[in-house]
Amino acid sequence: MVVQLAAAIVLGGRNLSEAEALQAHHQHLFGPAVPDSTTGRTLAAFxxxxxxxxxxxxxxxxxxxxxxxxxxxxxxxx
CATH class of the missing domain: 1.20.5 (Single alpha-helices involved in coiled-coils or other helix-helix interfaces)
Structure with missing residues (x-):
């Protein structure tokens, strides 16, 4: 999840929704997108x-x- 989020940020994602959309667009590289709600919960748990x-x-x-x-x-x- 962290690697996918980092890649989405590099690709221009400015928030979790954009990060999820970028992950979905590039799923051939990263696999299925991590939902923004899951990303938010994971980040909050750090x-x-x-x-x-x-x-x-x-x-x-x-x-x-x-x-x-x-x-x-x-x-x-x-």
């Missing part, structure tokens, strides 16, 4: 350690992507 781990990982990935973008000549991110 404890502080999991949420903090996701935040750290997200920050690390963002730093890496920004560093790659900064290496490209003529690209001005943002």
């Amino acid at each position: 404890d502080t350690a999991v949420v903090n781990g996701i935040a750290r990982t997200r920050a690390r990935v963002r730093r890496h992507v920004w560093s790659l973008l900064n290496l490209r000549p003529g690209v001005s991110p943002g």
Whole structure:
């Protein structure tokens, strides 16, 4: 569920309904879409350690992507 949600966010999903729609559209890659209600319940059940781990990982990935973008000549991110 977390991997599917992350992929949906990368594809442009801005909320759980859009994430579910994107997962359904790309189900040939990910399998059946996880309903937004299931995603919401799963995210709500995460404890502080999991949420903090996701935040750290997200920050690390963002730093890496920004560093790659900064290496490209003529690209001005943002």
